[in-house]
Amino acid sequence: MFAKCTHHLNSSFIRDILAVTQQPGIISFAGGLPDPTLFPKAELAKAARGIHNQYGGDLYQYSETAGIPDFRQWIADHYDTPGSKEEIIITTGSQQGLDLTTRCLINPGDKIIVEAPSYLGALQVFTANQASLSAIPIDDEGPDLDALEHYLEQERISCFYTVPDFQNPKGTSYLLQRRKALVALAERYDFWIMEDAPYRELRYRGETLPSLQSLSPERVIRFGSFSKIIAPALRLGWISAPQPVIKIVEKMKQCADLHSSGYDQHLVLEFLRQGSLPAHLEQLKQVYGERLKIMFNTLSSQLPETVKLSKPDGGMFIWTELSETADTMKLFRKAIKQGVAFVPGEAFHIDGGSKNCLRFNFSNSDSEQIQQGIKRLTALIINESE
Numbered sequence: 055m056f057a058k059c060t061h062h063l064n065s066s067f068i069r070d071i072l073a074v075t076q077q078p079g080i081i082s083f084a085g086g087l088p089d090p091t092l093f094p095k096a097e098l099a100k101a102a103r104g105i106h107n108q109y110g111g112d113l114y115q116y117s118e119t120a121g122i123p124d125f126r127q128w129i130a131d132h133y134d135t136p137g138s139k140e141e142i143i144i145t146t147g148s149q150q151g152l153d154l155t156t157r158c159l160i161n162p163g164d165k166i167i168v169e170a171p172s173y174l175g176a177l178q179v180f181t182a183n184q185a186s187l188s189a190i191p192i193d194d195e196g197p198d199l200d201a202l203e204h205y206l207e208q209e210r211i212s213c214f215y216t217v218p219d220f221q222n223p224k225g226t227s228y229l230l231q232r233r234k235a236l237v238a239l240a241e242r243y244d245f246w247i248m249e250d251a252p253y254r255e256l257r258y259r260g261e262t263l264p265s266l267q268s269l270s271p272e273r274v275i276r277f278g279s280f281s282k283i284i285a286p287a288l289r290l291g292w293i294s295a296p297q298p299v300i301k302i303v304e305k306m307k308q309c310a311d312l313h314s315s316g317y318d319q320h321l322v323l324e325f326l327r328q329g330s331l332p333a334h335l336e337q338l339k340q341v342y343g344e345r346l347k348i349m350f351n352t353l354s355s356q357l358p359e360t361v362k363l364s365k366p367d368g369g370m371f372i373w374t375e376l377s378e379t380a381d382t383m384k385l386f387r388k389a390i391k392q393g394v395a396f397v398p399g400e401a402f403h404i405d406g407g408s409k410n411c412l413r414f415n416f417s418n419s420d421s422e423q424i425q426q427g428i429k430r431l432t433a434l435i436i437n438e439s440e
């Protein structure tokens with residue numbers, strides 16, 4: 055009944071469990087959600103009044119596929135991206151950026167390397183577009199480049215997909231040396247790097263590292279997002295890439311949705327021009343940074359020493375590795391009955407893996423909920439780890 059390409063559509067485990075985890079009484083560490091109490095509502099309302107006064111009815115008109123020029127200019131001026139606004143396109147969330155770019159670069163069967171574990175939404179996009187996926191492990195300092203090079207000696211790949219800053223799901227970031235070595239491999243073996251960076255601005259300690267794109271602008275396609283730093287409902291993201299990539303993605307975007315919401319673009323641009331972002335970001339960093347600390351300390355003080363925790367400097371997630379024989383899918387079902395949720399590790403793999411791991415989100419629970427939720431989980435985790 056449906057076209058063949060639909061056979062490759064998967065439903066996201068996280069989206070499927072979101073309904074369960076949003077039941078009253080459940081403490082959810084599952085979704086990668088920002089805290090709704092921190093959305094900059096007053097500043098967005100002020101920006102909305104501003105754009106109504108400036109543009110009136112024009113706000114609701116169709117607009118350019120690549121995005122409102124001044125908005126693209128703002129991104130070109132304020133982010134560490136190479137090039138001008140001609141090398142930026144606005145997308146309907148960075149998720150659309152991943153999809154449009156994949157459709158433009160990948161034929162069915164082309165090889166993409168992903169991180170193991172990796173962002174589930176990207177895995178869905180690549181699978182739907184019939185890419186041939188292989189995964190290479192990442193540790194706390196970045197990808198296993200020996201494994202990657204070994205692979206590259208045998209096979210030609212089109213693309214390497216990565217979240218180098220505060221990865222989803224591990225929370226860890228690539229060290230500078232690994233960043234440099236990865237782009238050197240891309241240059242040597244001639245493949246694209248898709249640098250997905252929605253958490254890059256959410257750094258709570260340490261120094262910002264150069265983006266992969268800044269190390270190799272001709273090789274890297276970078277994806278940015280306003281979802282984590284302003285609000286996901288606005289569905290605004292951007293791609294920064296060499297102009298030929300932007301031009302072809304623009305044509306693909308015309309097919310997809312003509313353009314991202316002009317109203318939302320004007321709203322965010324006005325919010326940015328009114329200077330509301332720096333103080334808002336400071337607040338997010340302060341609150342989320344504190345929650346990261348509380349979650350990390352609670353987990354490490356309550357769980358056995360054999361349980362390994364990732365140690366992120368930013369983002370929204372902590373990754374936890376239980377004993378080798380643990381089964382976090384089973385643990386998930388028991389945890390729901392105790393009123394607490396997380397995402398089992400195997401959801402982040404193309405072919406199983408991390409069955410003894412789990413991802414905790416810390417941005418959408420306050421310190422009380424974090425402590426309470428981990429207390430509910432501790433006995434279950436200790437049982438599972440034995």
Ligand code: PMP
Nearest residue numbers: 086147148149173222279281291
């Ligand atoms: N990339 C990563 C790594 C993500 O975690 C997410 C959202 N969870 C996205 C992309 C998509 O974000 P959005 O479409 O809201 O910009």
